[in-house]
Amino acid sequence: MIRKISASLSIFFLAVTCFAREEYTRAFDQTISLRAGARVFLEHRLGDIAIHTHSQPDVIVHAQIRVSAADTNEAKTFADRIQILIEPSASQLSIRTRYPEHPNSFMGFHNISYFVRYELTIPETAPLDIRNSFGAVSVSGLKANADITTSHGDLEFRDSRGTQRLQNSFAGIRVTNNNGNTTIENSNGAVDAADISGSLSIRDRFANVTAARISSGVTVANSNGGVVVTDSGGLGNIRNSFGNVTVHSFRGDLTVNNSNGKVEAANVDGSAELNTTFGGVRFSDVKGQLSVRANNSRIEGERVVGPLVIQNSFGPVVVSQIQNSVRIQSGNGEVSVANIHGGANLKTSFASVQATDIAGTLEVENNNGGVRASRARGATVKTSFAPVSLDAISGPLQIENQNGMVDATSTAQGGCQPVTIRTSFSSIRIHLLPEASYRVTARTSFGKIRTDFPLTVSGSLSNDELNGVIGGGRCEMRLTNNNGGIELLKSGS
Numbered sequence: 233m234i235r236k237i238s239a240s241l242s243i244f245f246l247a248v249t250c251f252a253r254e255e256y257t258r259a260f261d262q263t264i265s266l267r268a269g270a271r272v273f274l275e276h277r278l279g280d281i282a283i284h285t286h287s288q289p290d291v292i293v294h295a296q297i298r299v300s301a302a303d304t305n306e307a308k309t310f311a312d313r314i315q316i317l318i319e320p321s322a323s324q325l326s327i328r329t330r331y332p333e334h335p336n337s338f339m340g341f342h343n344i345s346y347f348v349r350y351e352l353t354i355p356e357t358a359p360l361d362i363r364n365s366f367g368a369v370s371v372s373g374l375k376a377n378a379d380i381t382t383s384h385g386d387l388e389f390r391d392s393r394g395t396q397r398l399q400n401s402f403a404g405i406r407v408t409n410n411n412g413n414t415t416i417e418n419s420n421g422a423v424d425a426a427d428i429s430g431s432l433s434i435r436d437r438f439a440n441v442t443a444a445r446i447s448s449g450v451t452v453a454n455s456n457g458g459v460v461v462t463d464s465g466g467l468g469n470i471r472n473s474f475g476n477v478t479v480h481s482f483r484g485d486l487t488v489n490n491s492n493g494k495v496e497a498a499n500v501d502g503s504a505e506l507n508t509t510f511g512g513v514r515f516s517d518v519k520g521q522l523s524v525r526a527n528n529s530r531i532e533g534e535r536v537v538g539p540l541v542i543q544n545s546f547g548p549v550v551v552s553q554i555q556n557s558v559r560i561q562s563g564n565g566e567v568s569v570a571n572i573h574g575g576a577n578l579k580t581s582f583a584s585v586q587a588t589d590i591a592g593t594l595e596v597e598n599n600n601g602g603v604r605a606s607r608a609r610g611a612t613v614k615t616s617f618a619p620v621s622l623d624a625i626s627g628p629l630q631i632e633n634q635n636g637m638v639d640a641t642s643t644a645q646g647g648c649q650p651v652t653i654r655t656s657f658s659s660i661r662i663h664l665l666p667e668a669s670y671r672v673t674a675r676t677s678f679g680k681i682r683t684d685f686p687l688t689v690s691g692s693l694s695n696d697e698l699n700g701v702i703g704g705g706r707c708e709m710r711l712t713n714n715n716g717g718i719e720l721l722k723s724g725s
Contacts, residue, residue, distance in 0.1 A: 256307035260295040260316050266325055271359035272352070275328045278366050279347040280385070285356035285373035291325055292353040293318065299346040310344055324361075327352075359394075368403075377412075386421075395430075404439075413448075422457075431466060440475070449484070458493075465501075476511070485520065503538060512547075521556075539574070548583075557592065576608075584618070593627065602636070610649070611640075619658075629653065629662075637661075637716075641723060642668070648707035656714040663723045669703035672720070673710050679717035 266272070266289055274281065297314050301307035313332040318325070329348050347367070354360065356375045364382040371378065374392040381399040386406070389398060393411040404422045407414055413430040416423055422439040425432055431449040434441055439457045443450055449466030452459050458475040461468065465483030476494040479486060485502035488495050494511040497504055503520030506513055512530040515522060521538030524531055531542055532550040539556045542549055548566040551558065557574035560567055567578050568586040575592030578585050581599040590608035602618035605611060610627025613620055616634040623641045626649075631638050633655035641663035642651060651670070653660050664670075664685070674681050680695045687700035702709075702720075711718050 254302070254304040254307050255298070255300045256304060256311050257296065257298045258311050260293065260297060262293045262318060264291045264293070264318060264320060264325060265289055266291050266355055266358055267320075267322060270322065271324045271361055272354050273324050273326045273361045274350070274352070275326070275363045276348070276350065276367070277329065277364060278331070279329075279349045280368045281350045281362065281364055281370070282352070283360065283362075283369075283371040283374070284351070284353045285375070286353055287356060289355050290353075291355070291358075293327060294351045296349045297346075298348075299344060301344045306344070310346065314346065314348065316348070477508075585615075594625075620655075631655075633658075639663075643723075644668075650707050651709040651711075653710070654712040655716065658713075658716045660711055660713050660716065660718045661721060662709075662711065662719070663721045664702070666722055667703065669706035670701070670709040671705040671707070672698060672700050672702060673708075674698040674718050674720075675711070676713040676716060676718050678715045679713060681718045681720075683720040684722045685720055 272291060295316055297311050299307045299311040301310060310332065315330040317328040317330060356373055359376045360374060360378040362369060362380040366384045368385040369380060369382050370388040372390050375394060377394040379397045380387065383401040384403055386403045387398055387400045388406045389396060390408045395412050396410055396414045398405055398407065399417045400421055401419045402421055405416055405418050407425040409427040411429040414425065414428050414432050416425065416434045418436045420438045423434050423436050423441045426444040428446045430447065432443055432446045433451040435453045436457065437455045441452055441454050441457060442460045443464060444462045446464035447466065450461055450464050450468045452470045454475065455473045456475060459470055459472050459477045461479045461482065463481045467484055468479065468482055468486040470477055470488045472493060473491045474493060477488050477490050478496045481499045483501045486497060486500050486504045488497065488506045490508040490511065492510045493508060495506045495508045496514045497506055498516045500518045504518050505523045506515060507525040508529060509527040513524055513526050515533035516535050518536045522536050522540050524542045526544045527546065529544060529547045531544050531547065534551065534553045537555045540551065540554050540558045542560045544565055545563040546565055549560055549562050550568045552570040555573045558569055558572050559577045560579065562580040564582045565580060566583045567580050569576055569578065570588040573591045576587055576590045577595045578587065579597045580601060582601055584602045585596050585598055587594050587605040588607060593610040594605055594608040596603050596613045598615035600617045601615060603613050603615050603620045606623040608625050611622055611625050612630045614632045615636065617636055619637040620631055620633050621639045624643050625640065626643045628649050629640055629642055629651040631640060631653045635657045636655060637658040638653055638655050639661045640653065643665060651662065653662065676696045681698045685702045687702055689700040
């Protein structure tokens with residue numbers, strides 16, 4: 233990766249030298265003693281820079297100057313006019329490259345191609361400042377702060393210690409093994425950062441970003457490229473657009489804001505907030521509370537310890553194994569939940585709702601969509617123009633439907649678990665345990681009432697109205713229908 237731009241430059245130089253007949257190379261070497269606490273400043277363009285460090289106080293400068301021209305004399309003359317200016321002072325050692333001007337040239341080069349490649353060895357504790365363009369930069373072993381700005385050449389920074397600020401464009405940045413906070417800005421080039429003992433802040437666009445093993449927080453602002461963060465910790469804040477975001481094994485709280493891209497988060501030790509549009513959301517193993525907001529997305533996930541809140545539209549929601557409560561608000565998308573250890577509050581429209589194994593109370597609000605649920609500790613359901621089917625509900629039942637069938641099975645035992653069911657233009661069936669104990673009020677029109685239970689009836693008998701007592705009449709049951717029948721059935725019938 234670090235050689236990609238160098239190779240491109242070489243191809244460019246070779247293309248230009250197709251017009252040249254001769255090449256000339258000369259070397260520049262100088263050793264300068266650096267004052268304690270002084271920084272090293274390098275200003276350069278058109279050529280690679282390699283920085284190494286040692287424990288000595290000296291700066292060793294080696295530069296290779298290379299020129300191609302129509303003949304040897306022209307190449308040598310131009311090369312001799314290239315200056316490397318070294319200016320020491322109390323606070324810094326400045327190294328600058330100065331190329332001669334050559335106006336009225338073909339393509340700006342007068343049939344001359346040239347570059348200068350630096351190899352510097354500097355004190356490992358000396359702060360470093362580089363301004364470069366059109367060449368790769370590599371730095372290793374620095375135990376001080378660095379501020380590096382380059383372009384059109386890969387930037388590699390490794391095995392260092394200190395607060396680092398790295399900036400590039402039209403080429404990649406790679407950082408590995410830095411003990412200190414690191415800030416990276418790039419455009420039109422990928423960023424790859426790993427093994428940072430400190431915080432990491434990345435701003436990029438039109439390229440992918442990867443970060444791994446960051447100890448003290450990750451902040452990423454990207455666009456038009458994917459983001460992957462793995463095995464990191466601290467506070468995570470990721471913004472992206474037109475690219476996917478993937479976060480695995482994050483030790484801390486995480487916030488992801490994306491648009492036009494998928495979001496995947498797995499093994500998050502803290503709380504998480506995941507937001508996107510026009511892309512799916514996938515989550516698993518979140519130890520804290522989780523909030524998901526999406527549009528035109530499929531949302532699916534499992535194994536959340538804290539409360540789960542989801543808001544979506546025009547896409548299905550499928551979640552399971554939630555150790556706390558669940559609240560889902562959707563529109564025009566199916567909702568399916570299972571193995572919820574708290575209550576479940578589910579809202580959608582024009583789509584179905586399915587719920588299984590709800591340890592708390594199930595609350596469903598739907599329009600133009602069916603509801604199917606089993607094994608919940610009570611249920612409150614409202615829908616229209618679709619059937620409702622509830623099985624093994626051990627707590628209170630409250631169902632309001634319109635133009636849709638209701639079939640519910642109560643497994644309530646002991647205490648008072650009231651039942652209220654209303655619908656129209658379809659049937660009501662309520663299945664009860666043989667030992668059920670209710671005061672029943674049932675009314676319908678254009679339908680009949682049928683019961684498997686012996687009742688103590690009060691008032692006059694009628695096919696479309698019933699007031700009576702099942703068992704000891706411990707709790708109240710109200711069944712209301714229009715244009716449909718009502719059946720009270722023993723479980724299993």
